[in-house]
Amino acid sequence: xxxxxxxxxxxxxxxxxxxxxxxxxxxxxxxxxxxxxxxxxxxxxxxxxxxxxxxxxxxxxxxxxxxxxxxxxxxxxxxxxxxxxxxxxxxxxxxxxxxxxxxxxxxxxxxxxxxxxxxxxxxxxxxxxxxxxxxxxxxxxxxxxxxxxxxxxxxxxxxxxxxxxxxxxxxxxxxxxxxxxxxxxxxxxxxxxxxxxxxxxxxxxxxxxxxxxxxxxxxxxxxxxxxxxxxxxxxxxxxxxxxxxxxxxxxxxxxxxxxxxxxxxxxxxxx
Numbered sequence: 001x002x003x004x005x006x007x008x009x010x011x012x013x014x015x016x017x018x019x020x021x022x023x024x025x026x027x028x029x030x031x032x033x034x035x036x037x038x039x040x041x042x043x044x045x046x047x048x049x050x051x052x053x054x055x056x057x058x059x060x061x062x063x064x065x066x067x068x069x070x071x072x073x074x075x076x077x078x079x080x081x082x083x084x085x086x087x088x089x090x091x092x093x094x095x096x097x098x099x100x101x102x103x104x105x106x107x108x109x110x111x112x113x114x115x116x117x118x119x120x121x122x123x124x125x126x127x128x129x130x131x132x133x134x135x136x137x138x139x140x141x142x143x144x145x146x147x148x149x150x151x152x153x154x155x156x157x158x159x160x161x162x163x164x165x166x167x168x169x170x171x172x173x174x175x176x177x178x179x180x181x182x183x184x185x186x187x188x189x190x191x192x193x194x195x196x197x198x199x200x201x202x203x204x205x206x207x208x209x210x211x212x213x214x215x216x217x218x219x220x221x222x223x224x225x226x227x228x229x230x231x232x233x234x235x236x237x238x239x240x241x242x243x244x245x246x247x248x249x250x251x252x253x254x255x256x257x258x259x260x261x262x263x264x265x266x267x268x269x270x271x
Contacts, residue, residue: 066104096241182214
């Protein structure tokens with residue numbers, strides 16, 4: 001059984017509060033996009049899970065991969081048979097695109113079908129929340145207003161399905177702790193749930209990402225990349241998550257003459 005584990009982008013991101021448990025509350029809109037990994041799993045003889053990857057190299061041991069953790073999580077409550085799983089990794093790692101979270105959530109959905117567990121979407125979201133804050137979003141995979149640690153979801157109606165989007169990942173690593181270290185939590189400047197009522201020409205200035213202040217200061221090349229997208233004709237361009245990937249919305253795909261040819265560049269659409 002095969003799943004196409006798509007990435008997401010953050011449309012706005014406000015860090016609103018530091019929690020007693022050390023996490024932060026945030027507000028954002030998650031949009032599913034067509035850039036994806038390919039996750040496959042089939043039943044095998046014996047017990048347990050074997051897992052292999054192709055494509056982009058993945059740091060860490062096999063047991064730390066969210067696909068394997070998804071199997072372990074469900075096997076805690078259900079008697080699963082043996083599984084042979086593999087993944088073709090396309091989504092840049094540690095880029096603010098949710099690739100690993102998507103992989104884990106799509107593996108939950110595969111296992112639910114493969115072993116006929118008959119778990120509801122809500123049950124799958126509950127399991128996904130145990131894998132990671134961003135994981136529940138990828139169960140239903142629809143535009144959502146996201147709050148709490150990122151696990152609280154409210155479907156949102158935005159006229160962006162099919163919108164052309166370019167995603168660029170520069171050869172820059174942004175440490176998540178570094179990104180949060182420069183954050184001063186504050187109330188969101190706008191209610192992202194009302195985004196469809198905001199004129200599009202106001203989005204660039206109002207639908208912002210709190211992480212950009214710190215990340216742009218430490219990595220000016222990322223800020224320059226956002227500005228380059230705007231100069232190339234994007235009607236909206238910002239960083240996704242805590243970076244370092246950036247994205248821009250365009251009326252149609254175009255040749256990006258000012259973008260470094262060594263960067264990862266993907267043209268796709270909002271799902």
